[in-house]
Amino acid sequence: MKLRSVFTSLAVCWLAFGAASVLAQIGGKPDSSGTSPVNPMKVALLHWYLANTTTNVTVGSQPYGICFDGANIWTANYGGSSVTKVRAADGAVLGTFTVPPGPYGVAFDGASIWVTGSVNGNVTKLRASDGKNLGTFTVGKLPFWLAFDGANIWVVNSDYTDNTVTKLRASDGKNLGTFAVGSSPIGIAFDGANVWVTNYGGGTVSKLRASDGATLGTFTVGFRPLGIAFDGANMWIANRDGGSVTKMRASDGIVLGTFTVATGPYGLAFDGTNIWVGGDPYLEILRASDGALLWESPGPVGIAGIAFDGANVWATNATGSTISKY
Numbered sequence: 001m002k003l004r005s006v007f008t009s010l011a012v013c014w015l016a017f018g019a020a021s022v023l024a025q026i027g028g029k030p031d032s033s034g035t036s037p038v039n040p041m042k043v044a045l046l047h048w049y050l051a052n053t054t055t056n057v058t059v060g061s062q063p064y065g066i067c068f069d070g071a072n073i074w075t076a077n078y079g080g081s082s083v084t085k086v087r088a089a090d091g092a093v094l095g096t097f098t099v100p101p102g103p104y105g106v107a108f109d110g111a112s113i114w115v116t117g118s119v120n121g122n123v124t125k126l127r128a129s130d131g132k133n134l135g136t137f138t139v140g141k142l143p144f145w146l147a148f149d150g151a152n153i154w155v156v157n158s159d160y161t162d163n164t165v166t167k168l169r170a171s172d173g174k175n176l177g178t179f180a181v182g183s184s185p186i187g188i189a190f191d192g193a194n195v196w197v198t199n200y201g202g203g204t205v206s207k208l209r210a211s212d213g214a215t216l217g218t219f220t221v222g223f224r225p226l227g228i229a230f231d232g233a234n235m236w237i238a239n240r241d242g243g244s245v246t247k248m249r250a251s252d253g254i255v256l257g258t259f260t261v262a263t264g265p266y267g268l269a270f271d272g273t274n275i276w277v278g279g280d281p282y283l284e285i286l287r288a289s290d291g292a293l294l295w296e297s298p299g300p301v302g303i304a305g306i307a308f309d310g311a312n313v314w315a316t317n318a319t320g321s322t323i324s325k326y
Helices: 020-026 040-044
Strands: 015-017 036-038 055-058 063-068 072-077 082-087 093-098 103-108 112-117 122-127 133-138 143-148 152-157 164-169 175-180 185-190 194-199 204-209 215-220 225-230 234-239 244-249 255-260 268-270 274-279 282-287 293-298 303-308 313-317 322-325
Touching: 063 112, 063 313, 063 322, 072 103, 072 112, 072 303, 082 103, 103 152, 112 143, 122 143, 152 185, 164 185, 185 225, 185 234, 194 225, 204 225, 225 268, 234 268, 234 274, 268 303, 274 303, 274 313
Parallel strands: 063 103, 063 303, 103 143, 143 185
Antiparallel strands: 055 322, 063 072, 072 082, 082 093, 103 112, 112 122, 122 133, 143 152, 152 164, 164 175, 185 194, 194 204, 204 215, 225 234, 234 244, 244 255, 268 274, 274 282, 282 293, 303 313, 313 322
16 A cells, blocks of 8 residues: 655645544544544554553753744753753654743644743743744743744733733744733633633633634633644643643633543643643543543653643643653
8 A cells, every 4th residue: 555645744644544443542432434534654653452561761950831933843941941852763852951040831823832930930942953042032931832823923921910811923033922811820722713711720721712812701610721732623632630631622711622631731732633631640532522531640740841842742841851652
């Protein structure tokens, strides 16, 4: 069988195999025709197992945020005031770069890495090719996670006296507006048209129109919502102190299900088929179609950020100084 696949740093192509029994090994669920979507990168790597449990890479102190730039993994090392660049293919550390104190969230805009400085209320832009500092920009109080909408960087200002998100133009860091959300916002994700923010102190998520920041809705989820991820149609929210994950339809905010997980769910990532959930101290995989638990394993204490690189999932171990590749 001849496979043709095209990869870019911003998209992963999909193909279909008819072997439902094989697909079940990597979490694929056959549709009505008996076929399932399979990640071609995983096929090329013979990645028929759900998770690699052998690879750990030392980065800086207390890594929280993590993102993928198409070739490399970047971590925000909160305790080390640095970000680390790791080659995804083999885990080689390519560099560690100093940033302002309290780096927490990190995001890629197609050319540059953005990292929050939670101590001084700023974000720093680094050139992804070499880590050069391209500028530091003031935002709100206690900036944590970030998201990129294709043109702009959105920053969550988590201090309970702030409760806003800031929109920065990615090309030059210009502040395009600050918009009110719920209590103690922390996580953020983009769905192709709108920005979603988890309000940790309010048990809700806010939906903002990315073009102008208008609030389109505020929706109740579980207790202490934190991590958030988009699967192409639905938002998934980790309810940190609720021991659950909520699946919400992105078009209208309707809750499609709430699924019990192990204690303290934090970060989430979508791998094209399944939702990965990190907590203290475990990692779980839920099938995105129905929330069924596919895999669970003890992990390092303090799993926080999670990112998918097209073939493997990476998780930060925030109480230490490593990241794990699964």
